[in-house]
Amino acid sequence: MARPTDPTQPAPSAPRHLLETIERLARADGPRPSAPSAGLPPPTLLGLHLSRAPGLHAHHRRIAAALLGEAAERGGGQLHALGADMALLFSPADGGAAVVATLARVFATLLPPETLCSLWPLPAAADPALVWLRCAHATTEPGSATAPDAQASAAHYAALDGALQSMSTGEIVHRQTAVLLRPGHADPLVPAFREVAIATTALEARLASLPAASDPFLFSHLATRLDQRMLAALLQDVPAAGPLSAGTGPGALHVNLTLPGALSEGFARLATAAAPALAAGLRIGIELPFAEIFADPTAYVLARERIRLAGMAVVLDGLTADTLALTAPETLEPDLVKLSWSASLLTPAPPVLQAIARLNGALGHGRLMLHRIDDESAIGWGMRHGIVMFQGRYIDTVLAAARLGACPQAKGCTLRACLDRAAATDFGPRGGCRNLALLDLGAPLTRPATPPARLAA
Amino acid sequence: MPDTHQPGLHPADPHLFALPPGLAALTTLVRDCSVSGVARQVLLLRTDLLDTHPGSGPGARPAARPGARSGHLARLRDALEPLAAAERGRLHELGHDRLAVSWRGDAPDRLRRTLEAIEAVLGGNPLDGPALPELARLFALPRDGAALLALATDPPGRIGSDPAAPDAPLPYVPPPPRPRPPLDPASLGLMETRLAAANVARFARRRIVCRLGNDRFTPAWETRYLNVAELMSELAPDRNAFADPWLFRRLTRMFDRRMLALLTTKAELHEAGPFSLDLNVGGVLSPEFIRFDATLPAALRGQAVLALHPADIMADLPTFTFARAYARARGYRILMRALGPTLIPLLDLAALELDFVELRWTPALTALDPGALRAGTARWLLSRADGPDAVHWGRSVGIGLFQGDAVRPGPLPPLHGPP
Numbered sequence: 001m002a003r004p005t006d007p008t009q010p011a012p013s014a015p016r017h018l019l020e021t022i023e024r025l026a027r028a029d030g031p032r033p034s035a036p037s038a039g040l041p042p043p044t045l046l047g048l049h050l051s052r053a054p055g056l057h058a059h060h061r062r063i064a065a066a067l068l069g070e071a072a073e074r075g076g077g078q079l080h081a082l083g084a085d086m087a088l089l090f091s092p093a094d095g096g097a098a099v100v101a102t103l104a105r106v107f108a109t110l111l112p113p114e115t116l117c118s119l120w121p122l123p124a125a126a127d128p129a130l131v132w133l134r135c136a137h138a139t140t141e142p143g144s145a146t147a148p149d150a151q152a153s154a155a156h157y158a159a160l161d162g163a164l165q166s167m168s169t170g171e172i173v174h175r176q177t178a179v180l181l182r183p184g185h186a187d188p189l190v191p192a193f194r195e196v197a198i199a200t201t202a203l204e205a206r207l208a209s210l211p212a213a214s215d216p217f218l219f220s221h222l223a224t225r226l227d228q229r230m231l232a233a234l235l236q237d238v239p240a241a242g243p244l245s246a247g248t249g250p251g252a253l254h255v256n257l258t259l260p261g262a263l264s265e266g267f268a269r270l271a272t273a274a275a276p277a278l279a280a281g282l283r284i285g286i287e288l289p290f291a292e293i294f295a296d297p298t299a300y301v302l303a304r305e306r307i308r309l310a311g312m313a314v315v316l317d318g319l320t321a322d323t324l325a326l327t328a329p330e331t332l333e334p335d336l337v338k339l340s341w342s343a344s345l346l347t348p349a350p351p352v353l354q355a356i357a358r359l360n361g362a363l364g365h366g367r368l369m370l371h372r373i374d375d376e377s378a379i380g381w382g383m384r385h386g387i388v389m390f391q392g393r394y395i396d397t398v399l400a401a402a403r404l405g406a407c408p409q410a411k412g413c414t415l416r417a418c419l420d421r422a423a424a425t426d427f428g429p430r431g432g433c434r435n436l437a438l439l440d441l442g443a444p445l446t447r448p449a450t451p452p453a454r455l456a457a
Numbered sequence: 458m459p460d461t462h463q464p465g466l467h468p469a470d471p472h473l474f475a476l477p478p479g480l481a482a483l484t485t486l487v488r489d490c491s492v493s494g495v496a497r498q499v500l501l502l503r504t505d506l507l508d509t510h511p512g513s514g515p516g517a518r519p520a521a522r523p524g525a526r527s528g529h530l531a532r533l534r535d536a537l538e539p540l541a542a543a544e545r546g547r548l549h550e551l552g553h554d555r556l557a558v559s560w561r562g563d564a565p566d567r568l569r570r571t572l573e574a575i576e577a578v579l580g581g582n583p584l585d586g587p588a589l590p591e592l593a594r595l596f597a598l599p600r601d602g603a604a605l606l607a608l609a610t611d612p613p614g615r616i617g618s619d620p621a622a623p624d625a626p627l628p629y630v631p632p633p634p635r636p637r638p639p640l641d642p643a644s645l646g647l648m649e650t651r652l653a654a655a656n657v658a659r660f661a662r663r664r665i666v667c668r669l670g671n672d673r674f675t676p677a678w679e680t681r682y683l684n685v686a687e688l689m690s691e692l693a694p695d696r697n698a699f700a701d702p703w704l705f706r707r708l709t710r711m712f713d714r715r716m717l718a719l720l721t722t723k724a725e726l727h728e729a730g731p732f733s734l735d736l737n738v739g740g741v742l743s744p745e746f747i748r749f750d751a752t753l754p755a756a757l758r759g760q761a762v763l764a765l766h767p768a769d770i771m772a773d774l775p776t777f778t779f780a781r782a783y784a785r786a787r788g789y790r791i792l793m794r795a796l797g798p799t800l801i802p803l804l805d806l807a808a809l810e811l812d813f814v815e816l817r818w819t820p821a822l823t824a825l826d827p828g829a830l831r832a833g834t835a836r837w838l839l840s841r842a843d844g845p846d847a848v849h850w851g852r853s854v855g856i857g858l859f860q861g862d863a864v865r866p867g868p869l870p871p872l873h874g875p876p
């Protein structure tokens with residue numbers, strides 16, 4: 001059987017040929033998978049079940065193909081791609097134990113070894129091998145496992161620029177209300193702050209047809225540029241208590257910026273424009289992306305001090321369970337830390353719990369909050385871990401339902417419409433609401449709540 | 458990002474001779490940073506506002522009594538000391554009771570101590586003038602050069618009279634040269650096309666890493682890298698490739714591909730010794746790396762180090778974990794690049810399961826708790842060890858690997874200065 005000529009490319013697969021070879025081996029009347037020679041180890045079929053792995057990327061398949069390609073080279077065999085899965089018919093001296101051990105180590109975070117791959121010594125295990133081969137994805141995709149990552153060209157970049165410029169500020173800037181949960185109070189759920197941010201989802205949807213939009217570096221570049229448009233809009237809205245401002249809402253405004261955005265002249269202008277509102281009691285927090293700090297810690301330190309000099313609070317945004325387990329965000333001296341909710345937090349690893357305890361101890365109670373909450377399981381988990389501030393689509397829905405229940409002008413309004421209007425910052429979607437005061441307040445309350453700790457400072 | 462140019466005071470512009478020396482130095486610094494793209498931070502202290510400005514905004518103080526600043530200037534100058542002592546730190550006396558301090562890199566503790574000291578000086582007298590945000594402004598060069606010079610030379614008339622020289626105009630300061638425009642998406646695409654076709658072999662460089670033992674440096678490995686500054690100045694002389702960090706990071710993927718392709722040619726590694734490569738995490742999982750790995754000479758298997766940037770690692774931890782497992786399975790060792798004093802306490806280095814951690818020398822490291830360097834089993838490499846102070850400090854905290862101008866195989870040169 002021919003050896004692959006390129007270790008990154010499994011051979012164009014021939015499942016029919018593979019099936020026939022193993023069927024002949026099962027009948028013990030076919031040729032060996034390699035040229036027969038005295039002392040050649042018995043043939044083995046290795047099945048790699050990558051299709052069972054959640055979140056499979058092209059690089060997983062590429063690395064698997066490389067590792068199996070080398071095993072094929074050593075064991076005189078050939079690699080076949082079966083959709084996301086791979087089959088290697090070879091004659092390894094150790095029965096395949098070494099390559100299986102390597103695969104188990106490399107793919108340990110994706111699948112447990114017993115789920116990841118199977119070894120079928122032939123002809124003894126020909127029957128289960130044939131069953132798997134016949135059940136495996138019949139459609140082969142030659143080369144698909146090792147397709148190079150899509151490369152965007154200059155034309156794509158130009159298209160991105162054009163798409164971006166054609167979008168209105170209202171289209172790209174959204175707002176969302178975070179809440180404080182106070183069990184036992186007369187108002188157990190009160191707005192804590194209003195966040196304005198680039199509507200990443202809307203932007204991704206708009207740019208999805210462009211290959212370059214999937215590039216995280218390019219996307220971050222776009223976000224940095226969009227910051228300036230958001231800051232310009234805030235410059236008008238904050239002093240005038242416009243729809244972006246919290247002047248009519250919870251009394252606290254969070255602005256989501258990149259580090260370059262926080263260090264820009266646009267931010268300096270916002271700080272100047274917002275000074276009277278800050279003096280009058282408006283609280284402003286600047287949310288900075290946690291991941292960006294590792295690219296330029298000096299910029300973070302400068303941005304933090306600049307934000308503090310402006311009388312605003314520093315918020316770390318975008319921590320995940322993974323990053324929390326490996327970091328000590330309290331050393332960055334933020335005023336608030338936002339942890340992204342994920343189901344993995346329901347069974348947190350000990351380092352995550354230790355990090356939460358450390359954060360609560362160093363920053364004080366209520367300075368860690370959960371966002372990107374999609375269901376109520378996050379609320380119970382958060383309360384058990386001393387978290388009282390929450391944000392996300394689940395909270396949006398709860399608030400919209402409360403508004404609909406309390407609004408005398410809600411006749412004919414739907415929950416979806418109320419959700420969309422609350423998130424919108426431009427006149428179009430908001431214009432459909434007949435009770436903008438309640439919409440901007442976020443929840444039907446008589447008074448806004450005061451968030452805990454130094455956010456009020 | 459490579460730091461290829463060190464700004465210095467060379468006031469070739471005749472205008473600069475007419476300026477107070479501190480303002481001339483600051484102007485030169487702004488100009489040099491604009492031209493070279495080298496980054497510096499500047500804290501400007503407008504002490505002249507103390508007498509005259511009523512203040513506004515949160516925390517504003519009542520209007521100051523006349524002469525308030527005269528009692529404070531010396532104390533404020535002292536307050537700037539922590540930053541003046543930072544890496545390449547320099548105090549600039551700008552005249553008209555204005556002070557500025559410039560420094561390089563990551564000095565969070567010094568910045569905080571300085572701001573606290575300024576606040577303490579101002580807070581000591583309830584009749585002092587404006588709030589801290591109005592007196593002290595932070596600038597990042599080269600981006601904020603024009604704004605810094607504008608505020609540093611703001612005419613006294615705008616801010617009130619100067620009792621010592623009521624009508625003294627500030628001297629003319631020539632504006633900094635227009636910085637080269639940053640990359641934009643269209644120019645990035647063009648540069649990628651040029652880079653794909655360029656002969657990068659002449660930009661390939663090596664830099665030695667030495668092991669320190671028995672007061673001798675012995676070679677440990679060579680860092681193989683592309684001189685990106687030279688490459689960019691040839692491919693796009695009219696653009697500042699480093700000004701937009703995200704587009705530059707996108708460009709580094711192309712550097713990875715070209716460097717790996719270069720090393721895949723047989724001649725490059727035929728007689729090479731142990732080496733390290735700077736790569737993106739995605740580069741380790743790329744087809745180019747797989748080809749490079751397939752052609753790696755057997756003698757070098759287990760002798761190569763892959764150097765990854767913390768931003769790349771933290772941006773996608775699952776992908777890093779996978780890349781680390783794959784690299785280890787192929788016999789590579791993993792180094793985390795370019796850590797500074799802010800990131801060391803932030804990261805749980807033991808949990809990241811690294812083989813080496815590169816610490817970039819800055820005097821701010823001397824304030825670091827040496828205990829932080831004992832976390833985990835990774836070995837530490839002190840880079841940018843360009844002088845004996847860096848080597849001395851590294852040795853005192855038990856670092857065993859060094860790289861920099863002061864690092865050459867052979868006996869350790871005599872070390873001077875405080876530990």
